[in-house]
Amino acid sequence: QKEVEQNSGPLSVPEGAIASLNCTYSDRGSQSFFWYRQYSGKSPELIMFIYSNGDKEDGRFTAQLNKASQYVSLLIRDSQPSDSATYLCAVLINAGGTSYGKLTFGQGTILTVHP
Amino acid sequence: DAGITQSPRHKVTETGTPVTLRCHQTENHRYMYWYRQDPGHGLRLIHYSYGVKDTDKGEVSDGYSVSRSKTEDFLLTLESATSSQTSVYFCAISVRRNTEAFFGQGTRLTVV
Numbered sequence: 001q002k003e004v005e006q007n008s009g010p011l012s013v014p015e016g017a018i019a020s021l022n023c024t025y026s027d028r029g030s031q032s033f034f035w036y037r038q039y040s041g042k043s044p045e046l047i048m049f050i051y052s053n054g055d056k057e058d059g060r061f062t063a064q065l066n067k068a069s070q071y072v073s074l075l076i077r078d079s080q081p082s083d084s085a086t087y088l089c090a091v092l093i094n095a096g097g098t099s100y101g102k103l104t105f106g107q108g109t110i111l112t113v114h115p
Numbered sequence: 116d117a118g119i120t121q122s123p124r125h126k127v128t129e130t131g132t133p134v135t136l137r138c139h140q141t142e143n144h145r146y147m148y149w150y151r152q153d154p155g156h157g158l159r160l161i162h163y164s165y166g167v168k169d170t171d172k173g174e175v176s177d178g179y180s181v182s183r184s185k186t187e188d189f190l191l192t193l194e195s196a197t198s199s200q201t202s203v204y205f206c207a208i209s210v211r212r213n214t215e216a217f218f219g220q221g222t223r224l225t226v227v
Contacts, residue, residue: 008155034215043205043218044158088157092213101213102173103148107157 003027004091006106015115019076023089023106026070031101032092033065033072037085038108044088048074079113086110118142119219121206127225134193136222138206140186146209147189148216149173149181151202158205164189165212196226 004025013019021035032051036044050056050063050072062075072091076083086108092101118141128134138147149161150173160173162181170181178200182190193200203223207216 032213032215043221046215046217049215090158090215102160102163103216104160105150105158107155 002106003093003104004089004106006087006089006109008107008109010110010112012112012114013079015079015081015113017079017113019079019083019111019113021074021076021087021089021109021111023072023074023091024070025072025089025091025093027091027093028067028070030067030070030091030093033063034090034092034103035061035063035074036088036090036105038088039085076111079111081113081115084111084113119206119208119217121204121219121222123222124220125223127227128196130197130226131195134196134224136191136193136204136206136224138189138191138219140189140208142208143186144208144210145186146212147183148207148209149179149189149191150205150207150218151175151200152205152221153202161191161204193224196224198226200224201226 006023035048037047038044048063050065056063060077064073088108089106120139122137148163150158152158159175164170164183180192205221206219
């Protein structure tokens with residue numbers, strides 16, 4: 001079982017719809033969760049992070065975390081064609097005390113927003 | 116880009132040759148990382164550093180070595196390049212321990 005899993009997609013949604021991206025992780029000790037966006041040929045850029053159970057909203061983006069179910073999601077409201085990209089889920093695993101946590105990535109979900 | 120510069124941006128090399136990729140940062144951050152990105156595998160950690168001369172292995176470290184003699188520079192060396200090391204390599208930094216990473220522009224390496 002991979003430590004961080006995402007559905008590779010592609011996920012296709014119409015402009016203006018809500019895009020829902022999902023990620024599961026295997027290490028119950030994971031503490032921090034991140035969503036990155038990566039346009040084709042570019043480097044990943046951080047768009048959201050979440051540490052606590054529940055929802056965290058930033059503009060059109062909402063990150064949701066459920067540690068009991070080991071599940072983190074990203075909702076994009078009012079999706080735009082410019083949101084078309086690969087979305088990477090990242091989990092900080094085995095961080096505690098003086099150890100150095102490893103930021104482990106899922107394989108990414110390709111999102112296409114069509115006009 | 117968090118003040119991160121990777122060089123070269125593109126390189127083609129022959130199997131069996133050594134290759135060194137450079138990551139330079141301008142902000143004196145302590146934590147630096149090298150990842151590779153391949154279709155179907157996402158980003159995988161090769162090596163990381165938590166200070167000058169302090170480095171450790173990631174999940175795909177075989178065939179790679181690193182050095183960090185100055186805070187600002189983190190070098191990744193492919194000791195004897197193989198075709199399986201054809202990939203896009205990203206350097207990243209973290210501002211604090213156990214926090215998010217910020218990425219450089221990437222280096223596309225092709226081993227023929």
